[in-house]
Amino acid sequence: MxxxxxxxxxxxxxxxxxxxxxxxxxxxxxxxxxxxxxxxxxxxxxxxxxxxxxxxxxxxxxxxxxxxxxxxxxxxxxxxxxxxxxxxxxxxxxxxxxxxxxxxxxxxxxxxxxxxxxxxxxxxxxxPLTGLTAYQVLNRALAVKRGETVLVHAAAGGVGSFAVQLARHTGARVIGTASPPHHDYVRSLGGEPVEYGEGLAERVRGLAPEGVDAAFDTVGGDTLKVSANLLTQGGRLASIADPEVVAYGGRYCFVRPDADDLLRLTELAEQGVLSxxxxxxxxxxxxxxxxxxxxxxxxxxxxxxxxxxxxxxxxxx
CATH class of the missing domain: 3.90.180.10 (Medium-chain alcohol dehydrogenases, catalytic domain)
Known part of the structure; x- marks a missing residue:
């Protein structure tokens, strides 16, 4: 073949x-x-x-x-x-x-x-891969709940775009980092876009003065420190990009195959929750x-x- x-x-x-x-x-x-x-x-x-x-x-x-x-x-x-x-x-x-x-x-x-x-x-x-990643991190590592505020990095990317949609379906508020050309796309998914880079913390604080309840890192590096500093008391941090997340009290996550989780994504797509x-x-x-x-x-x-x-x-x- x-x-x-x-x-x-x-x-x-x-x-x-x-x-x-x-x-x-x-x-x-x-x-x-x-x-x-x-x-x-x-x-x-x-x-x-x-x-x-x-x-x-x-x-x-x-x-x-x-x-x-x-x-x-x-x-x-x-x-x-x-x-x-x-x-x-x-x-x-x-x-x-x-x-x-x-x-x-x-x-x-x-x-x-x-x-x-x-x-x-x-x-x-x-x-499958990006959908499962977003689903497993949000539901298990971060345990996002209705009414919480979630920061999603690279919100216009593969994992980030699913994370925005899934978190919104849970009933959470989502702030998503993205470059300006992708801001309208992030809004279409239900997120509130902010530009990444220098000054990110101040821009997020402008939208969420008390901080965020959970942060989903897909970038690594300095993003981890910024995310950790934006968490509310008891806030949760998870990364799929950088094992150093554990130094900030967060969890490092690697997606695993799971037929039940994948079927749930199929159902959500058929319900119009996921595009x-x-x-x-x-x-x-x-x-x-x-x-x-x-x-x-x-x-x-x-x-x-x-x-x-x-x-x-x-x-x-």
């Missing part, structure tokens, strides 16, 4: 489009025909070797953890899905090798949920361009690669 892969760590130039071996469908896996896969910052960080201490790489590595597609064949122990079902998944294992930038992927059943009926395959592919903004779409063979764009850190919403249904290789039997 056709896929994107890399055989060594490096920049986008190490990504190659070509033939790789067919995935093996184990007892607890589901063979999915990939229609779309989202690009996340973790994808290029893995490609460059930044996660070597956490995830072993079995080369060649097919990148990508987000997927939307159609079930071709469930494994013999799988009862949750049948051939023809439309699914989404956060297909992360504890090593790098069998990713979603391919015509087909064998996804562990624990990583999948049904696809939202009201989303296109491209939109649905942008939901997915896709900023750019690339065909699979141009995945290197998608990685380059992701590395700029200037995108709004999600970057997605799509896979043609007219494959050059036969479907497995």
């Amino acid at each position: 056709k896929a994107i892969s890399y055989s060594r760590y490096g920049g986008p130039e190490v990504l190659e489009y070509g033939e790789v071996r067919e995935p093996t469908v184990g007892p607890d896996t589901v063979l999915v025909e990939v229609r779309a896969a989202a690009v996340n910052p973790v994808d290029w960080k893995c490609r460059q070797g930044y996660l070597q201490g956490a995830l072993d790489a079995v080369f060649p590595v097919v990148p990508g953890w987000d997927v939307s597609g159609v079930v071709l064949r469930p494994g013999p122990a799988v009862t949750e899905f049948a051939a023809g079902d439309e699914v989404i998944g956060y297909v992360r294992e504890d090593f790098l090798s069998r990713g979603t930038f391919a015509e087909r992927v064998a996804a562990p059943v624990r990583t999948l949920a049904r696809k939202p009926r009201n989303l296109s395959f491209a939109e649905a592919a942008g939901l 997915v903004h896709v900023s750019e779409v690339f065909p699979l063979e141009r995945a290197a361009e998608a990685h380059r764009l992701s590395q700029t850190g200037r995108t709004r919403g999600k970057i997605v690669v799509t896979v043609s249904r007219e494959t050059d290789t036969p479907l497995p039997t």
Whole structure:
């Protein structure tokens, strides 16, 4: 089958489009025909070797953890899905090798949920990783409640845009950092935008003089100190970007696959609570361009690669 892969760590130039071996469908896996896969910052960080201490790489590595597609064949122990079902998944294992930038992927059943009926395959592919991250941080690490004020950093990005929508659905007030060109987008999600950078603390205090009840950091570095200083007495801080958050009394969070959480996101999308903004779409063979764009850190919403249904290789039997 056709896929994107890399055989060594490096920049986008190490990504190659070509033939790789067919995935093996184990007892607890589901063979999915990939229609779309989202690009996340973790994808290029893995490609460059930044996660070597956490995830072993079995080369060649097919990148990508987000997927939307159609079930071709469930494994013999799988009862949750049948051939023809439309699914989404956060297909992360504890090593790098069998990713979603391919015509087909064998996804562990624990990583999948049904696809939202009201989303296109491209939109649905942008939901799992970033949606799960926002959902798990807000509900578990920060335990956001109705009536609280929440500060969300990079509120126009993939994780941030979902965090704004989910926190607003909970009944919280949301202040979101973003560059001025993205302020209207943050407002459309239900947030109150503020420009990040020097003077951020004063701008947030202007909107919330008594501080914020919870802060969701997606940036790291100096943002942590600013966020900690903006918390009310008993306020909570969580970061997905910087383990140093624990020095400020906060929690460092790494998203995990969870079929129940993913199904909840599907339901929220179908209820109109969550929308997915896709900023750019690339065909699979141009995945290197998608990685380059992701590395700029200037995108709004999600970057997605799509896979043609007219494959050059036969479907497995």
